[in-house]
Amino acid sequence: MQRSNVSDKMKALLNIAARVQVLGKEVKPEDIQAARELGANDREIHDTVLIAATFSMFNRYVDGLASFTPTDPATYEEMGKRMSEKGYVLPANNIKGVVKNGYELITIKKFFMKIKTEPIGSIPRPLELIEGMKAYAAGQLNDH
Numbered sequence: 001m002q003r004s005n006v007s008d009k010m011k012a013l014l015n016i017a018a019r020v021q022v023l024g025k026e027v028k029p030e031d032i033q034a035a036r037e038l039g040a041n042d043r044e045i046h047d048t049v050l051i052a053a054t055f056s057m058f059n060r061y062v063d064g065l066a067s068f069t070p071t072d073p074a075t076y077e078e079m080g081k082r083m084s085e086k087g088y089v090l091p092a093n094n095i096k097g098v099v100k101n102g103y104e105l106i107t108i109k110k111f112f113m114k115i116k117t118e119p120i121g122s123i124p125r126p127l128e129l130i131e132g133m134k135a136y137a138a139g140q141l142n143d144h
Contacts, residue, residue, distance in 0.1 A: 013035055016035060
């Protein structure tokens with residue numbers, strides 16, 4: 001990146017974004033100061049952190065769900081047409097949902113994803129979390 005043909009200010013902002021991508025706490029005061037010294041203002045630094053954090057979250061979300069990403073560009077043309085006409089919906093002929101052994105199996109063109117869910121469809125909460133939430137609500141735990 002340091003040899004790329006972008007401004008030094010942009011390099012400093014990209015450095016901050018790269019640190020956010022790893023872990024937000026990796027951004028150090030000296031990274032912020034370096035960006036400011038090269039002309040970045042608070043809004044630009046804020047937006048850099050926000051965009052990097054958002055994309056990191058989206059990538060982790062999609063990866064965590066083992067999402068399928070088509071490799072054929074024609075698939076995206078078809079999706080674009082469908083989205084412009086119908087919004088964000090999957091084609092009905094490619095979706096099949098079945099519940100088997102407590103897992104909801106969603107089939108999309110031969111690809112499977114297993115997600116164990118509670119009856120209402122949320123991710124199950126561990127017993128420790130439920131007990132901790134009850135104790136907090138009863139005033140037995142605090143934030144410190």
